[in-house]
Amino acid sequence: QIKLQESGPGLVRPSETLSLTCTVSGVSIDSKDHFWGWVRQPPGKGLEWIGTFYYRGRIYYNPSLKSRLTISVDTSISQLSLTLRSVTAADTATYYCARHFPVSSDSYPSWFDPWGQGTQVTVSS
């Protein structure tokens, strides 16, 4: 059974760096069959895609976050990581990691399944 578990600091000060990890179990994180992605959801609002990583080094970032964002994978510990620099209150959200399926083999990412339970991050002084 595949499981994704996000973890993070909970509270981050404005202008500082947010670091989150997602531990994957039940499936190989360096499989060529799927991608890995991050999605966030501000309180009471909709879903916002953050970025998607493919083990072969293909990374896609939300253009609105790209300048502050780094996504990486550590296959040795089966962990996906997200680093978001210079955070503001607008970055307050629940952050989800999810497996990201391609439309077809060696194609672009399409749907997310499954999702982790999410980790809540508040940016406040």
Place this chain on the structure above:
Amino acid sequence: SYELSQPPSVSVSPGQTATIICSGHELESKYVCWYQQKAGQSPIIVVYKDSRRPSGIPERFSGSNSGNTATLTISGTQAADEADYYCQVWDSTTIVFGGGTRLTVL
């Protein structure tokens, strides 16, 4: 940048058919997927590649995509289907979500 539009809310009576639409320019040229998110829970996929239903999702959930509109249809809606529903596509090198539709089962 590409945009997807959804009505903020849809209401349906139990046992009736709920229709949730997602609009975007030439949407039929893209694969649409739909997520269900119940209060306090993570989203789950209910339809992918326009009309395919993952294992474990009831047959009353179906999807279609034509022209500029994709549709999620829930037949014989149950109280348990009350949730927020989001459409999503891949456009160029980005993932785009619709704003979400809150389905209320009255």
